[in-house]
Amino acid sequence: MNLAVGQIIGGRYKISRQLGQGGFGTTFVSQDQHLPGDRYCVVKQLKPQGDDPFTLQTARRLFDTEAKILHKLGTHDQIPQLFAYFEENQEFYLVQELIEGHDLSKELIPGKPLTQLRTISLLREILEILEYVHQQHVIHRDINPRNLIRRKQDGKLVLIDFGAVKQVSTQILNGKQTSFTVAIGTPGYRPSEQANGNPRLSSDIYAVGMVGISALTGLLPHELPADGDTGEIIWRDRATVTDEFAKVLDKMIRYDFRERYPSASSALQALNDIGKTSSATVALPSVSSPNRSGTKGKFSKSILYKSLIGIGAIAILSAGTLSILHWRNSSNATDLYHRGETLLELKRYEEALNAYHQAVEIRPDYVDAWQGQGDTLLALNQYQDALNAYDKAIQIQPDYLDAWKGRGKALDQLRRYEEAINAFDAVIKIQAKDFEAWENIGTIEIKMQQYSAAIASFDKA
Missing domain, CATH: 1.10.510.10 (Transferase(Phosphotransferase) domain 1)
Known part of the structure; x- marks a missing residue:
């Protein structure tokens, strides 16, 4: 049986849209009509290879066994929960948690x-x-x-x-x-x-x-x-x-x-165990002793000439001091940024946040460090602070795609849905074929109960 949008199966699951289709069946996003609010789930329609009694009986037994396995696996936080399974019109259905x-x-x-x-x-x-x-x-x-x-x-x-x-x-x-x-x-x-x-x-x-x-x-x-x-x-x-x-x-x-x-x-x-069995040893180059056997300096050179050289060297060093300090600050900020990136990948969020913070203290216009700070705060569920960091990155570089995406995600978590959609609209203006942005817009529109708009957004993804 081919299911249509709006059709109800199992007496409670209303089909919202099709997710995918393959040789083993079709997957849909559905709304549970028996629960309050907008609880969406995934419904998988599985079709037996034949419709004779023996094949159906065998398929029914296998389906029951596999559904019990999925129910047990679904107790793990990173495996979708199985909410229900049933048979209807000689076809089998699994109802699972929708993972956004x-x-x-x-x-x-x-x-x-x-x-x-x-x-x-x-x-x-x-x-x-x-x-x-x-x-x-x-x-x-x-x-x-x-x-x-x-x-x-x-x-x-x-x-x-x-x-x-x-x-x-x-x-x-x-x-x-x-x-x-x-x-x-x-x-x-x-x-x-x-x-x-x-x-x-x-x-x-x-x-x-x-x-x-x-x-x-x-x-x-x-x-x-x-x-x-x-x-x-x-x-x-x-x-x-x-x-x-x-x-x-x-x-x-x-x-x-x-x-x-x-x-x-x-x-x-x-x-x-990678990296535990060996330790890196850095060989430092040997430093040769200064040559102390040379002859004494001769006084034939003018003391005044030497003084002038010394004064000139001091002037050159003074003029270059600001440039050297600027280079060191730039280098230090970059090192701190890369440290933050590594710590973020390792999910050591507090340490990553500290590295990014130090980087922007040295270079307040370091847009990538502001972005990293936003991503870290988002991972820590500190959504308002993340939003502030993303806004700083956008202020420095208005067409920063990832910062607009981060802004949309932070606003979504803060339930400021209209503003979140506006942020993802900005992403699409910068990069028209950003399918993730359309998916995010569709997901937010579902939360706003704007189902027709959501379907249109998902179609563009």
Whole structure:
């Protein structure tokens, strides 16, 4: 059955818009009519492969089993909750928590590689969620950037769209039951054993490793060559990476699943151990002693001549003092800004905020440091202070795209919705094809109960 906008299913879920469609079913944003307020959720419509009684009975049993697994997994803060599941007109429905935010593909931009530090932080985020999944003896089977959502509320990653829901374990062929497993997953992130229908916990580790390599190289998986003899991915020459981290990634994406980390816990441990086994030693250059064996200075040179040289040198030094101080201040501010960026990536927010604050004290017009300060305050849920920082950045540079985005997010959290929309409108004026801005506008319009406007905004995204 094809669902239409406005249609109610399960006696309570009103379809608002379609999110996506694939070979396993269709996903919708819906409104729960039985709860007060504007509670929106995701409804997944799953269609069995056949409509004969035996196939429906088998699908019903599998659906019930997988729904119970999702319900258990949904107790984790970074996995969507399962609110309900039901059958209607021989089709099956899952009702899950709607996660507002953007998927990871918006952060992994082709041609723009991430730093090693940021990539490690990203993989740690993913593996910490996956560790819980693997502890429940569940294989996700479809880890890729589009199934990782950066939650707008707190900036945390949320793992969605478990492949187990898509699994079909039996099919009726020529009147007989034939067991098989559908090759679930996204090409490039799906290892060979999973493509052959035999997924394992380490299949998820392969996918996470490919996310990391894509982040480091700025390349999509299909753009990376493979060794014709071993099947191993060739990527090291396309990234700036230490040997220690590269070895961890290589082990994550081994062609033979037996050579990979067996689960998320072991991969996470290897990641956390990076840098612990070695210490850097900086060799300082030796300083030669001054030459004390030289001859005494001769008095044949005029003392007056030497005095004049000394006076001239003092004048030159005095004239250059302001320039030197300005250079030092500029250098110090830049160092503090980069320190703030690193601390922000590590989620050490208070330390990051202090670094950014020192940077703008040295250089009050340092627009990037004001932006960093805003981002940090936003992460700390200090929305009014974040707004003030973004406004300062915009005052210095009126076309600063990220500052306008940050301003819109801060205003949204402050529930100043009209002003938030105006901020995202400013983003669109600067960059017309900024789809994230349209998504944010649509989300805010839903909060304002302007549903027709929201649908129009989402259509532009």
